[in-house]
Amino acid sequence: MTKQRVIVFNTVKALGSHPTAFEIFERVRKELPGVSLSTVYRNLSILVDQGDILTVRGIGQEVHYDHNLHDHYHVQCRICGKVSDIHTDFIIPSCINPNNEEGYIIEDMLITLIGVCPECANRMKVEDEDA
Amino acid sequence: MTKQRVIVFNTVKALGSHPTAFEIFERVRKELPGVSLSTVYRNLSILVDQGDILTVRGIGQEVHYDHNLHDHYHVQCRICGKVSDIHTDFIIPSCINPNNEEGYIIEDMLITLIGVCPECANRMKVEDEDA
DNA sequence: CATTATATTCGGAATAGTTCCGATTACGAA
């Protein structure tokens, strides 16, 4: 754990939301002005490999990072791209059946809900009324 | 439906697998040598908007395209990136409960399993034996 | 403490996937 790695890790935790690498970089920079983007990327990748943080993917090509290792799910706004945790009562299988005709060794399951966040929904409503 | 759009659509169907935009471009090119990559991208995007094809996302940043509109799920090999349909008997909720504390309007659900395909699993086994 | 080895950092260049844009071309309606 180098100084930079600790700060990257703490920043992911501090931001709480589901920041992208660049958002983490911008925040780390405040504490460590000379840090480079590649250092942030490398340390994020090490932290993911070590299981200290998780990645979240949605639509769009950026990866989001999550410090919450507990079993939970995400929703992404298709308008603004924001990722949030989601609390709803529908059931997602927490156990993956490894048997499949295709012969894959299944290791993980990416699940992200897609929708519109309250802020964007509201903004769209206001814009409709104005028009 | 322009000539190019029809060919892009037919190519996605013909390829059957879950090709990336570039793979589609390379195949379309054989039939339409002067086609540009941007034309392929634009038409893929229009076909997606019209609901004629679907996108599949996994790890990595490329988008895969799928002509199969029926309800089914995908698995991606984390080694080679290949995407396949998956037939297994675990249960995925087909109906999304729209109620959630966060107030999102939920519209869709991205699900992709991640694992190792039989070919890569075998190749890794052989390499281990050699070493 | 000095020395050496190893790992990490910085900075920028390179890459990959995708989108955008201006100029040209095809298509349809009048």
Added chain:
DNA sequence: TTCGTAATCGGAACTATTCCGAATATAATG
């Protein structure tokens, strides 16, 4: 045929990420 709209081509631009070489920090050893 003419005009207007939409689509195409080609390449530049953009975004996210990875890679690489040189410099620096860290740790272990004598």
